[in-house]
Amino acid sequence: MELETPLDMICRIIVRAREWDAQVPSNEPDEVDDDGPISTDDDYDVMIDEKNDSVEEEIEAALEDLAEDQQAEMLALAWIGNGTYDAGDWEEAVAEAADPENDPIVEQLMDMPMLAAYLEAGLEAFDLSCEGIGQID
Template sequence: MDLLTPLDTFCRLILRAKELEAQVPTANEVQDADDVDDYDDDGDQALSVLDDDLNDGVEEEVQALLDDLADDQLAETLALAWVGAGTYDAGEWDEAFAEASELDAEQRLGELMDMPLLGGHLEAGLAAFDYNCDGVGQTD
């Protein structure tokens, strides 16, 4: 399979998506307060020190990278993520790409932005077709 999207674009997306996944959740994102003692002795939220302004910046960068893709590239990205997640295997590429192509751009973007471990899934999807990011973007 030949990529429609430049490999360096995928590699940049993988890097940023992994950065987003690695971010510590802010106090407002903690889902279950019973799991965490999130208040200090004064009743103030102690987790507020974990707030990270980079959360929004990295998420916006991932969104911008996806927004810059053409329709067929966005479908390719979603199909690769599905292959990497195990929804399809590499031998079912045509079906994965066809299903991703049937969605409109907003649905594709939503699915990608909501996908847990997007970076890892894209990386695994690329690997299923013998692509990787080793040495991509490096200047020697």
């Protein structure tokens, strides 16, 4: 199996997806009383990495910038990483990912929880890794 998608591009998406996966919804209260916002009494709010739309938009833009066959490879890697397909079923996974009858590939990837972990596991299934590439150690 030889990837059409450059490994460094996959690794950059993994780095950003890790950051996105680590974010949590805001802990700010939605309710307001006469004296102002209702306190959450959480002294550690500043330590929480809240959802950041720019990270999500960056990942989505990186995926959309890929050619269609590269997008299909990314989805196939994620499917192999989450156990939907085995590494030996690579061509079948890529063909299924590219099927125009399915939801758009970028949408499927963006809706996938643990995207970074699945992509990493998919790479590992082919003895590939991001070790030593860019920001990943």
